Amino acid sequence: MPNPIRTIAPIAIPLAAMLCAAPAFAAGPLQVEAKVLTEQKTRAADGTVRVALVPARRIVPGDRVTFVLAYRNTGAQPIGNVVLDNPVPKGIAYRAPAATSAAPDLSVDGKTFGPLASLRVAAANGTTRAATPDDVTHVRWRLERPITAGAQGQLAFDAVLR
């Protein structure tokens, strides 16, 4: 069967592109929304500083940002073997799992994943050295348990804008 989308006139292509760019949820039961948050410090009347995470609008090099993946099972069936693979965007340096988030597996090449201590990168002199958070190129979560129907959760990592 030809894909019915293909039969639509070419004018639909930019429309489809726009829909993809917007927070359009895929048709599948698992919906994942990506968010970028940053710390906003506000000083309360009693002198304490409250730190809130707000959508990233004013971000300059050196600022901390938190990348969030919020997922939800909108279907009626449990979803298993969920793997969320998040390439670290260019210009972003991975730092740590966000507080309250499960720790992700890390990779410095997109192929081999594991805890940071297990990763090595090639050094200039032909040898390898232990990877640092700056070397991380991919962040991956592998959910051990299925997401039940209607369940949701969030995963996040902290990073710094280079």
Place this chain on the structure above:
Amino acid sequence: MFRNRVRTLLLTGSAAVATVGTAHAQTAAQNTTAGTSISNTASVTYTVNGTAQTTNSTTATFVVDRKVNFTVIADQGGTKTQVNLGQVDAVTKFKVTNTTNGIQDFYLDPGQSLIADGLVTGIDDFDMSSLRVFVDSNNNGVYDAGVDTKTYVDELAPDASVAVFIVGNVPASGTLSQANVNLQVIAAAGGLANTRGDLLVPTVLNSDATVDIVFADDDNDGIGVDLPRNGEGRAYASYEIGTRNVALTVTKSALVLSDGVSTLNPKALPGALVQYCLFVRNATLTASANGVQLNDIVPANTTYVPGSITIGTPGGTCVSLGSTEDDDADDAAETDGVTASFNSTNRNVNAIVGNVGGGGTVAVAFKVTIN
């Protein structure tokens, strides 16, 4: 049924955010350029009832904002520019470094400064006139009049530095010692070569789709004249009239020009014509001596040759390029700045040489005959 063990993030309130640490110390050129769009998308694989599926997360995007930062320092090696009265185009040198994550223009504003206490030593007691500011357009580190003509910093790349010169004239007279100047540098929009961009204004309302302007500059002078996060910087330098004396020497020599007997090797015989030559030398290279005056008594048993005083540059037998002076003390008709006279009563030759430049020498010659 398994309970989902992944806990949700506490998104608001006093969220205890783990210490993330800032990016490692890096230079502005390594910083992500303002205007860069950073997007994050995760790809997801999963199974439903044993069937493998894939999807992508939505894409979260933000635009890197402009972190305006720069430094301005006096680049004089900690010294003051030594000047002399009447000097024109005296230069103090500064250095502006762009540490913004993007290309910047900078306005430059030179000014007199009385409040440089603590930043430069000495007391400001005069003002430079005709203060101007120029950028080192040819990047050779020295001010080239007519070449370094740009009056604003144009399109300075991240981490790049450029020399900026304050150029001014020293008053021609007075008992003066020091003039302090300051260079104010104000961040302006880059992006258009050979055009001075508009002054930057920090963005009040944050936007995620456009490049916000964020001032990140420090209090550049540390004394509160400049303020942190104002997009401006100041640095201070001084002009000093430190030279109060010069190494002035006079050497005198005699040469028998003719004796009426021998033409090849004239001797000091009675009736011989003798030229006395005085070299006035200023060994101080950086300052000229003004109002230099020579007095020389014609020796006994000689007779001054009227109209024989010449003053000029050294060479030949004494003066190579010079002017012959008259003997009278009336200098009203003199126009070349040097005058001389002979007093027949006390047999004194008086030569008013005037200005002897730094490292320069002026020659004075006069002739006598041996009695």
